[in-house]
Amino acid sequence: MELIVKLLENILQNLPLIAEEGGYKDKISRDELSRIIKEQTLVAPEAVTVVLGMVELQFNKAGLLAPFELELGNWQFISFPASLAARSWLEVMSDKDGYWFPEGWWSDQANSEKHRELLKNVEELRLKSKTSQAISTIRQIYVAWAMIKLDNHLLFVDREDQTREGIPQFVLPGGRLNIHDLRKNLDGLDQSEYMKILQSPSNKKAIDS
Structure with missing residues (x-):
């Protein structure tokens, strides 16, 4: 786990920048980002590739990266709010004490309506996504x-x-x-x-x- 956290911290430090106003955007190639991380962390290339791929998948599924640039092998945030969302996610993931929900939140029956509302929002987003696969259910009840x-x-x-x-x-x-x-x-x-x-x-x- 420490290795993953170390890599996530480094990815956070090397994310491409985007201006809040004016439309100015940086980008960084996937290969260049991988090279920088390997040099700065001295972590095995295989581990860097896997973690970087998982972060890219997360960002892509969340719609944070510009699709055209991503096809060219580059990371570029599609908007300033998207870059903030990416940084917020990485801040939590790279902090061993970070979390979105405190311990016990999901098991506390007092939060059942909040659980329901959160899951409803997430599932509505999933159902709107374009997919070639049949949409499967996450819950089955009789x-x-x-x-x-x-x-x-x-x-x-x-x-x-x-x-x-x-x-x-x-x-x-x-x-x-x-x-x-x-x-x-x-x-x-x-x-x-x-x-x-x-x-x-x-x-x-x-x-x-």
Whole structure:
């Protein structure tokens, strides 16, 4: 990990510059950046190539680099805000104590709505991307609902998460299929096998349960 941090620190120091006003932009070739990093860090060329490639992939996927220059083998930021985003990302990644979310943030149920909103924003960006591959889901759930009629009225219950706009507050009673439900019909499997069933699309064992 120390080696990776060392390389990221060096990449941060050698990023091409761009003026906030006036449209002035520097660029640096991938090969030149690699040469500088090797000279300044004395790290094995193979390691430099891998880390530099991963950073370039991250920057490219985030739309931070000018596509035309990148095709020519050069790094040039597409805008001043893009350069700030790149530097912010590298500042965190090259700091052993840096983070975007504090320890425990993702496991704290008090942040569940923030988790949902963040994941929603990230996934909406992913779905807008142009890809030649079929878009796969990151989450698979199996749900069951019941229709209960009382005196000619259907029974509805409050949703657990009530902060999302445009979503009805009252829903049919039911819920997600979980490991406890699976165990009633599929006894004797270990925990990882149950999770694979629950997280596999169109799984017959899950549907039958």
